[in-house]
Amino acid sequence: MCSPACIRVTIRILKILGYIIFGILAITSALCFLCVSYVTLLIMLPPLERVHIHYMTKLTRYLGYDKYERWDPNAKFSAWGAPYDAACGEIRMVLLKLDCMEPANTCMEKIVMFERDEWIRMNRSVQEKIFHNVSKECFQAMNDPIIRNQSFYHGRDCFMNVSREFCALDILYYLDSYYEFFLKFAMTPTQDGCGIYEKILSLDCQDSMEDFRESVVRLKLGNQTKDDYLEVAKLCDEMQNCINNLTTSCAISLEFKRKTKEYCEKMHFLASPFWQCIQRLKTENVKPDLMKYVCLIGHELSDDSTACQRFSGSSECIEGFMMDQCGFESVEGFEDSLNYLLEMWDC
Incomplete structure (x- = not known):
């Protein structure tokens, strides 16, 4: 049996342990509350520096940022014409799972990386002949970029229906989720250099270029008669006329244009009397x-x-x-x- 003094000491020790456990729980609760409050404020309140993300995200539209950001004459715009929203949008929700305590500038860096990856992926895919097939199916060939943009904007359903027959699933997902954003940089002439718009524009000549390549292969396998040379010369002229009629042909290499010009001249000469x-x-x-x-x-x-x-x-x-x-x-x-x-x- 424990003496009364022993019991008193035991009770004091248990009280001290209780205070310690209670203190730990209180500190933990306070930290959790502060973390949740920080995340909530980070999402709901505008940061000191606006963070770049295009306005097509579902979250920005739901929170109402799109209404005043999109039409605000004082709003800042990125190089692609997309406005800076108020709270980093849907992408920030993803990033918060990775970096709960990261400041807004880290979020901005990751968004830039995200958009760069999307740009690279689309840059590869738009070079495929699929987009040429889609544009021929839905729209007339138009050189005016404003009319072209509006046609693709109002013809979204047609574009997506035809895309489903040709495009990979990841491309379909991108187009379905960011169609208007795709139009922003893919249907607007590039101010500096040669961009996606110019590459899509060059696809108008894809058929004539392919016909020319096939005629060259047939010529090498054939008897190389006058008629053979005339056929290649005709297709070569059609290809060159198409390239020359483009608003800009920067997406077609100078080396290709130089060599095809020389080849066309040679075909005309070999077909000459x-x-x-x-x-x-x-x-x-x-x-x-x-x-x-x-x-x-x-x-x-x-x-x-x-x-x-x-x-x-x-x-x-x-x-x-x-x-x-x-x-x-x-x-x-x-x-x-x-x-x-x-x-x-x-x-």
Whole structure:
């Protein structure tokens, strides 16, 4: 049995332990209350520095920020034209789970990263031919960016219906959630450089570029007749006309435009009566009248090794011989054709 003194000591110890436990619970409750209050204030009250997030988030519309931010003439806008909302919107709700005590500037940095990732993902996807197919299905090709933007805005249902047949699920989710935001930067000309709008615009020429590529493949596999060259030259002209008629063709590389221009010129030359005459004279190994055409003495027309020497001689002599053999049509623009030929042969 414990003595009365022992009982009194035990009671005092239990009281002290009770005070300690109660104090810990009180401090814990106070910390929880402060944390919840901080999170609530962080969400519901405007921060000292406005944080960038586009106004299309559901939370901003629900809280009413969109009403005064969107139409406020004094509101700040980002480079893409999206306003800065009052409380970081839906994205902040996600970020609070990760960084409960992070200040607003950290939230801003993460939002910038979020939008950058969305930009990169859309930048890859809009280069696909799918968007060209969708735009052809729903809308006419329009060069006026304002009309184009309005057409896509009012034709949202049509755009989304066709997109479901072609687009991946993640792209469909993006378009369905951020359609108006997509229009903001994808249907508005880029002020500096070449952006998404210009890349989508260049897709108007995707079909003609693909037809041209296929014709080049067929040409390499075929007999390379005059008709083959004419077909490629025609498709090449159509492609170049399409590119030249774009409001801006910055999304198509200068190297591609330079090479296709050179290729088009070559196809027209190979289909010309001038070249066809040279090929016939070579294939048939025509024997010229050497008394009349002394420039061809010692030359076999089928011998490619002396071609540069043969055509670098007297141009009047060569022109007369070709006109006699192939007619006047073959020597129209003779000097230009001859210069192109010598350059093509690296003479």
